[in-house]
Amino acid sequence: MTATVEKPQAAEEEKEKPFLIVGTGTETVAPGLHILRGQGQSFVAETDVGLVVIDAGPGGSVTQGMIDALRQLSDAPLHALCFSHGHIGYNAGVPMWLAHAAARGDAPPRIIAHRNVPRRLARYGETMALQHRMAEIQFNRPPGFFDHRLATHPPTETFDDMLQIGSGERRIELRWAPSETDDAIALWSPAQRVLYGGAALIDSIPNIGTPFRTMRDTVRWADTLEALAALKPRKAVREFGATLEGEEQVQHVLLHTARALRWLRAEVVRLMNEGLNERDILARIRFPDELFAVDWMKPAYGDPGYIVRDIYRSENGWWDRNPTSLHPAAPEAIGRAVANAITDKRGVIAQACALAASKQWQLALHVIDLLATAEGEAPEIAEARSLKAEWLRERAREVPSYVSRNLYRVGADMIEQGTQARFGIR
Incomplete structure (x- = not known):
């Protein structure tokens, strides 16, 4: 008999709020230097050649709100739009800024990015359907949600290590700051010693090792943080989170984060x-509180275990060290064979339920997967899938990482809708 799964309370089932949209409006951090809120915290610098804006936003009402907010600050022409990094979405609003400049009778702005951005955008173009599916799962959105929201627009010029815009006291420098991506940049105002850190500087643990993305270089991110600290900023604006005030605080946060990343690398090695x-490393490693129990290292989006996996995979191949997995059979054949081999299916379900009753959700999931990954609608198999969906939601309540919570919840939804195979979910 198939188990009845009660839906969680509405408050618990509520989808995550849009994680990357941080609000509207502006905040002045120094004369002529402003936060511009949209998808993350964009940035505006008033230079002697015009306005320099970091990130055009995701388009639609968010980008329009950014444009309107900017015009409350200044009527100067837009000199340049700059990509903080090459991830899709942050600059989908480029056409709206170009149309705005044209409507004002201004010259088209420069569109500037690091030289690695075009290569990234070409890769995204090849894998666009995959990018959309991954975004739907990671951000818990319905199928097709991102089909018209992840447009890409190439830069008109690129630079390598540093590009100066303007002159004198109002000049700014765009600096390569490889971190979350190999094409991330920061903005530096030498005269006012104000840093906009972009993707390199957020208010939670660095986003390394995220389950859906290519590997990121932990040590290179630490190198970047130390290079930014060497500028001796008096203020540092983060892509997400409150501005760091005072040279002492900026140094502390940047260098502490770099030290934690270097500790992770050394410990995993x-x-x-x-x-x-x-898996042995994930079970063994312990993250010292003096490095990881601080506000700016909290696992709000990423997770220290994600970073462990990225470091491990940077030195190892894909093999999990189990010879059985070298040349695996098809997933549906494996699920069927394992389920057929279990003669006491009720016993498996009972053992998994006992673990769940003691709130050992992860172990319960491991056990129920002996049946839940099989195809078909045999009573025990269907019950196992229902239980897995229920326990995935329970597991989601335990983890602080936004990404992990969504992957658990979306996995549960797909099991109940029978759509998991379309996304390769098991």
């Missing part, structure tokens, strides 16, 4: 050299 595989 030590455990790899002992012969531990990825």
Whole structure:
């Protein structure tokens, strides 16, 4: 008999609010230097050649709100739009800014990015359907939600390490700041010693090792933070989170984060050299409070375990060290064979339910997967899938990472809708 799964309370089932949209309006951090809120915290610098804006926003009402807010600050022409990094969405609003400049009778602004951005955009163009599916899952949105929201627009010029715009006291520098991406940049005002850190500087643990993305270089991110600290900023604006005020605080946050990343690298390398595989390391490693129990290292989006996996995979291949997985059978065949091999299916379900009753959700999921990954509508198989969906939602309540919560919840939705195979979810 198939178990009845009660839906969680509405408040618990509520979808996450849009994570990347931080609000509207502006905030002046120094004369002529302003936060421009939209998708993350964009930035505006008033230079002697015109306005320089970091990130055009995702388009639609968000970008229009950014344009309107900017015009409450200044009537100067827009000199340049700059990509903080090449992730899709942050600059989908470029056409709206170009139309705004044209409507004012201004010259088209320069569209500036690091030289690695065009290569990234070309890769996204090749994999656009995949990018949309991954975004739907990661941000818990319905199928097709991103089909018209992730438009890409190439820059008109690129730079390598540093590009100066303007002159004198009002000049700014665009600096390569590889971190979340290899094409991220920061903005530096030498005269006022104000830093806009872009994707390199957020208010939670660095976003390394996210489950859906390519590997990111942990040590390079630490190098970037130390290079930004060497500028001796008096203020540092983060892409997400409150502005860091005072040279002492800026130094503390930047260098503390770099130190934590270097500790992770050293500890994972030590455990790899002992012969531990990825899962062994995840079970063994302990994250010291002095490095990770601070506000700006909280796992609000990423997670320290994600970083461990990225470091491990930077030195290892894809193999999980189980010879059975070298040349696996098809997933549906494996699920069917395992389920057929279990003669006491009720016993498996009972053991999984016992673990769930003691709130050991992760272990309950491991056990129920012996049946839940099989195809078909046999009573025990259908019940196992229903239980898995229920326990995925329970597991989601335990984890602080936005990404992990969404992956658990979307996985549960797909199981109940019978759509998990379309997304490769098991």
